[in-house]
Amino acid sequence: MRRSVQLIAIASLGLGALAACAPAPSPPGAALVDDTPRAADGKPDLSGIWQALGTAHWNLLDHSPGPATLSEMGALAAVPGGVGVVPGDEIPYLPAAAEQQQRNFENRLAEDPEGKCYKPGVPRANYLPYPFQIVQTPKNIFISYEFANADRLINMGEPTEALLPTWMGWSNGHWDGDTLVVDVTGLNGLSWLDRAGNYASDSAHVVERYTFIDKDHLRYEATIEDPSVFSRAWTISLPLYRRIDANAQLVEFRCVEFTEEKLYGQYRKVEAQ
Amino acid sequence: MNQRFARAIATLGVPLLLASLAVDAQQATPRAAGWTSPKTPWGHPDVQGFWPSTEWRGVPLQRAESLGTRNTLTEDEFAARERQAAAEAASDAEEYAAPSTPDSKPGGNPPDYWQDRGTPKTQASLIVSPDDGRLPPRTAEAEARIAARAQKTTGPADSWLDRSLYERCITKTPLNFLPGTYNNGHEILQNEDYVVIRHEMINQARMIPLDGRPFTGIRTYMGESRGHFENDTLVVETKNYLTNGAVIGDTPVSDDLKIIEKFTRTGEHSLKYEATVDDPKTWTQPWTMAFEITEDPEYPLYEYACHEGNYAMVNILKGARAAEAAQRKKP
Numbered sequence: 001m002r003r004s005v006q007l008i009a010i011a012s013l014g015l016g017a018l019a020a021c022a023p024a025p026s027p028p029g030a031a032l033v034d035d036t037p038r039a040a041d042g043k044p045d046l047s048g049i050w051q052a053l054g055t056a057h058w059n060l061l062d063h064s065p066g067p068a069t070l071s072e073m074g075a076l077a078a079v080p081g082g083v084g085v086v087p088g089d090e091i092p093y094l095p096a097a098a099e100q101q102q103r104n105f106e107n108r109l110a111e112d113p114e115g116k117c118y119k120p121g122v123p124r125a126n127y128l129p130y131p132f133q134i135v136q137t138p139k140n141i142f143i144s145y146e147f148a149n150a151d152r153l154i155n156m157g158e159p160t161e162a163l164l165p166t167w168m169g170w171s172n173g174h175w176d177g178d179t180l181v182v183d184v185t186g187l188n189g190l191s192w193l194d195r196a197g198n199y200a201s202d203s204a205h206v207v208e209r210y211t212f213i214d215k216d217h218l219r220y221e222a223t224i225e226d227p228s229v230f231s232r233a234w235t236i237s238l239p240l241y242r243r244i245d246a247n248a249q250l251v252e253f254r255c256v257e258f259t260e261e262k263l264y265g266q267y268r269k270v271e272a273q
Numbered sequence: 274m275n276q277r278f279a280r281a282i283a284t285l286g287v288p289l290l291l292a293s294l295a296v297d298a299q300q301a302t303p304r305a306a307g308w309t310s311p312k313t314p315w316g317h318p319d320v321q322g323f324w325p326s327t328e329w330r331g332v333p334l335q336r337a338e339s340l341g342t343r344n345t346l347t348e349d350e351f352a353a354r355e356r357q358a359a360a361e362a363a364s365d366a367e368e369y370a371a372p373s374t375p376d377s378k379p380g381g382n383p384p385d386y387w388q389d390r391g392t393p394k395t396q397a398s399l400i401v402s403p404d405d406g407r408l409p410p411r412t413a414e415a416e417a418r419i420a421a422r423a424q425k426t427t428g429p430a431d432s433w434l435d436r437s438l439y440e441r442c443i444t445k446t447p448l449n450f451l452p453g454t455y456n457n458g459h460e461i462l463q464n465e466d467y468v469v470i471r472h473e474m475i476n477q478a479r480m481i482p483l484d485g486r487p488f489t490g491i492r493t494y495m496g497e498s499r500g501h502f503e504n505d506t507l508v509v510e511t512k513n514y515l516t517n518g519a520v521i522g523d524t525p526v527s528d529d530l531k532i533i534e535k536f537t538r539t540g541e542h543s544l545k546y547e548a549t550v551d552d553p554k555t556w557t558q559p560w561t562m563a564f565e566i567t568e569d570p571e572y573p574l575y576e577y578a579c580h581e582g583n584y585a586m587v588n589i590l591k592g593a594r595a596a597e598a599a600q601r602k603k604p
Contacts, residue, residue, distance in 0.1 A: 040314050047464055118581045133480055135467050137321070138314060142462050142469055144478045151471070151478050153460075153574070166576040190581075247486055252477075252493035256443050256580045260433045267590035269431035269597070 035215040044178050044212055047136045049243040052127035055082030056238055059196040062089050069109040085238040091198060097229040104197025113191050117255035119150040119167035121191025122184045122206050123222035123236055131243050133250050146250045154182055162186025165202055180210040200226045216242040310505040310538045315465045318505045320536045324544050324566045326450050327457040330391030336398030336406025344397045344406055355393045389455050402561040415555040418525050430593035433586060438518055442579035444494040445474050447514050448521045450546055458574045468500050476577040481509055507536040527554035542568040
């Protein structure tokens with residue numbers, strides 16, 4: 001908001017350079033009044049704390065309510081039903097990959113990387129039930145995720161290639177009008193896409209699109225292409241909500257210590273009988 | 274792997290600390306004539322960039338007592354430090370590491386890029402205050418904390434809880450810029466409302482608001498940071514650390530720990546870094562380390578998935594269980 005005011009103030013001073021960066025026409029469904037926050041360069045300013053709502057972290061597809069994987073948790077960790085975030089409600093797995101997804105689902109309590117506090121990868125990081133913070137600088141865009149201290153720097157300069165595979169991949173961004181487009185490669189394929197065992201491999205290529213719906217809502221889309229797992233590219237589409245709470249801040253969720261019993265418990269010393 | 278490093282550092286490190294005693298950070302760092310501190314488009318001092326503390330790896334935190342209040346090495350002392358660096362480089366290039374004790378076997382040497390060794394410096398110690406470059410005396414409470422730790426009844430690897438927070442990939446130290454064995458990369462990013470300081474080691478980013486908001490009551494391993502500018506200097510105050518055994522050097526710190534960091538550009542590619550550690554339950558007075566960092570645009574930060582790749586923890590615990598089983602089998 002403050003930047004919008006600044007923009008008007010600067011524009012009224014007659015700094016013509018900004019005119020070249022005038023907002024592109026609003027996407028369909030956008031608010032009639034363009035209240036998109038803007039950076040000094042006229043680009044949309046995505047800075048802020050964002051979070052997905054809904055149940056995409058449980059399952060990207062339509063799903064009925066279900067029990068917790070640990071019965072002791074009762075309703076505390078039961079799965080709420082939810083409408084999926086994949087247009088067409090289908091993930092086009094190749095036959096062998098569909099079987100792998102089923103195995104993942106069956107073994108999710110033991111195998112889901114989220115349960116081990118492993119970095120969530122892209123796109124999963126963006127719809128975990130934890131906030132993340134975008135800091136947009138004149139040069140680059142940085143995203144810090146509350147979960148597992150994951151982060152990524154989106155290179156907005158000349159695209160560069162991933163040197164090696166990583167959990168969070170390698171992000172090159174550019175603007176398509178008022179949409180931030182991020183091309184993600186170099187993912188190590190060890191993270192999953194949700195708690196239902198949906199997954200992609202280390203050959204996945206993810207193209208993300210971030211577009212303001214209004215000043216406090218972003219449309220997030222991620223198109224995933226991975227010929228070793230899917231028969232065609234497919235897309236996730238969901239809104240991201242700005243955390244407007246006064247004094248909202250990320251609170252470090254260093255979850256390692258909550259997983260050590262799970263990961264190492266079997267190796268603890270047990271006194272000889 | 275961790276343990277072998279620890280051994281290597283233990284054997285190399287102590288004499289190194291004593292023998293190697295770098296720019297006198299106590300003196301105001303001269304600025305180039307005609308140079309003015311860069312500003313962001315919104316008028317804040319611009320301290321962005323890649324600022325690895327790698328080059329300071331060879332300078333000990335504490336000064337040799339023999340140097341007193343002098344924090345600049347003589348030519349002879351500096352030459353000794355250069356010889357030391359050359360010896361380390363030669364040793365790092367060896368295929369096999371020397372035995373750490375007379376009756377132990379030589380081991381495979383890690384590749385020579387593994388350890389950060391730094392650049393020989395004329396600054397004697399990282400600590401610039403107190404004047405003698407030494408850590409102030411510890412409080413009785415801190416000594417009791419250390420004694421309690423020494424009296425623990427569990428073995429070195431009965432469980433993961435017997436290993437350090439660092440080995441568990443939880444946190445290395447609250448004093449992130451203190452140079453360590455490797456991964457000394459740091460990157461600073463800014464917009465109008467936040468400063469981000471990214472630390473390569475254990476892959477963490479501090480999101481530092483500039484709006485003057487108060488501290489909360491939330492404790493975390495990274496602590497809670499608040500930032501503001503004083504003239505051309507970024508000042509970051511951090512407290513609310515979740516200590517749980519967190520250490521600075523080898524001293525476990527208290528919940529009262531507060532760290533004030535100052536970042537000041539001194540040239541187109543240089544930044545003066547200062548950190549004052551104030552923990553009245555641990556040290557009898559605050560102390561400050563300071564050094565000038567050279568920007569290294571060729572040192573981008575890569576993901577450090579410490580926990581995800583922590584095979585060492587499983588191996589340490591499994592190894593200890595195997596050793597116990599072998600012991601039980603002995604007649």
